[in-house]
Amino acid sequence: MRLSKFHHIFAEINAIAPQIVTNAVTIEHDVTLQIKRDDLLHPVVSGNKWRKLKHTLMAIENQGMSKLVAMGGPYSNLLHSLAYLCYRLGWHLKVLIRAYPEQPLTPMLNDIKRWGAEIEFVDRKTFRTLRENPPECADDEFWINEGGFGETALKGTMETLMEFNQLPDYLIMATATGASIAGLAMGCQSLKRSIKVIGISVLNNALQVAKDIQNLLPPEVEQPEIISGFEFGGYAKSSSALDTFIANFEKQTSIPLEKVYSGKSFYATMSLIEQGYFRKGSHIALIHCGGLQGKRE
Numbered sequence: 567m568r569l570s571k572f573h574h575i576f577a578e579i580n581a582i583a584p585q586i587v588t589n590a591v592t593i594e595h596d597v598t599l600q601i602k603r604d605d606l607l608h609p610v611v612s613g614n615k616w617r618k619l620k621h622t623l624m625a626i627e628n629q630g631m632s633k634l635v636a637m638g639g640p641y642s643n644l645l646h647s648l649a650y651l652c653y654r655l656g657w658h659l660k661v662l663i664r665a666y667p668e669q670p671l672t673p674m675l676n677d678i679k680r681w682g683a684e685i686e687f688v689d690r691k692t693f694r695t696l697r698e699n700p701p702e703c704a705d706d707e708f709w710i711n712e713g714g715f716g717e718t719a720l721k722g723t724m725e726t727l728m729e730f731n732q733l734p735d736y737l738i739m740a741t742a743t744g745a746s747i748a749g750l751a752m753g754c755q756s757l758k759r760s761i762k763v764i765g766i767s768v769l770n771n772a773l774q775v776a777k778d779i780q781n782l783l784p785p786e787v788e789q790p791e792i793i794s795g796f797e798f799g800g801y802a803k804s805s806s807a808l809d810t811f812i813a814n815f816e817k818q819t820s821i822p823l824e825k826v827y828s829g830k831s832f833y834a835t836m837s838l839i840e841q842g843y844f845r846k847g848s849h850i851a852l853i854h855c856g857g858l859q860g861k862r863e
Contacts, residue, residue: 572627575654579616581729582606584851587819595839596846600734601821602726605828605856613856614739614746615647617722618714623651625718626708635703636710637662637688637696640672641802641826643857644714653681660684662701664693673862713743715778723749724756726853733759734851736844740831741765742801744775746855747790748782755787763790766831769801770794796834802826802860808833824860831855 584600592599604613611619626634634657638645645661652659661678667687671679679685688696696712703709710716723746727733737754741747747765754761767775772794780789798805804825812829815836816822823829835852844850 572624572655575611575651579607583729583731585821587821589818591836591839595842595844597839597844598849599835599839600849600851601819602729602851602853603821604726605822605854605858607856610650611647612858613643613854614723615644615714615856617726617749618644618719618745619648619651619722621721622710622714622716622718623655629708631706631708632657633660633704633707634658634710635660635662635701635707637664637693637700637712639663639801640665640669640675641860642674642713643827643855643860646674646677646857646859648710648714649678649681649683652683658684660686660707662686662688662693662696664688664690674859677859711743713745715743715745715782717782719745720749720752720782724753726750727753727757730851732849733757734761735848736762736764736850737853738764738766738831738835738850739853740768740827740855741775741792742767742769742771742827744779744782744792747775747792748779750853751779751783751787751790763788765790765792766796766834767792767794768797768827768830770797793834793838796830796837798825798830804829811836821854822858822861823854824858826860827855827857 582603584602587599587601607616640663649659661683665687700709737750739746751763772792776792798808808829811833812823823832
């Protein structure tokens with residue numbers, strides 16, 4: 567029964583070919599910018615969330631388990647997608663949320679609650695401890711790391727490269743935990759292609775992300791570059807400059823962005839082009855990581 571539901575979800579996934587975006591900045595600096603529209607993969611489980619969770623959930627299914635425990639923040643796109651998938655599969659999900667019970671529920675948490683997940687709030691100190699020392703789960707429960715970080719997450723993100731008609735010279739994506747960026751680096755290694763993988767940090771944790779990726783990847787895989795300076799104050803925070811950029815970019819391209827992930831990675835990419843970071847004549851692929859529910863307040 568659960569396996570048939572998996573097949574039904576797979577049938578709903580739409581892989582979209584990259585979209586070329588040309589403007590005065592790309593023309594002036596002689597680069598080709600293509601946008602991988604992973605925000606269009608699925609109405610709810612979009613972007614790298616689907617890619618990170620797909621093989622993890624298949625592994626859980628193969629073990630005959632249907633109870634999950636996961637952790638994340640109140641704006642977590644991964645928990646939002648995970649809760650939806652568990653709802654569709656009829657699985658039980660418990661989420662440990664970095665927040666206080668008296669705080670109003672975010673739109674994402676309202677969805678998670680509506681989909682039947684059990685929500686437990688933990689303070690920041692406890693949350694930090696859980697990152698290093700996950701809770702002891704029952705024998706029939708499966709623990710999922712923050713952001714889906716782990717080896718099974720790599721498999722799905724590696725598959726992203728199979729959907730490019732032309733592989734780029736640079737591959738860029740927003741990153742919080744580093745799982746997707748690590749998977750892209752693994753994918754480049756498996757294809758024996760010299761592609762520079764770049765993660766745009768959306769948290770004030772670029773050094774930790776780089777360290778975690780190094781620990782996860784085999785030594786023969788070229789380490790991706792994690793670029794900081796575009797956090798705009800931290801996770802899910804913004805500024806007038808970012809808000810203006812998002813509004814203008816959406817108007818010019820009809821590509822929707824949000825301030826948590828995609829807005830910051832797109833802002834960073836355009837800034838790096840203006841700074842001459844990319845060599846002339848190069849092809850840049852920017853992956854839209856979805857999570858557009860982050861536009862809701």
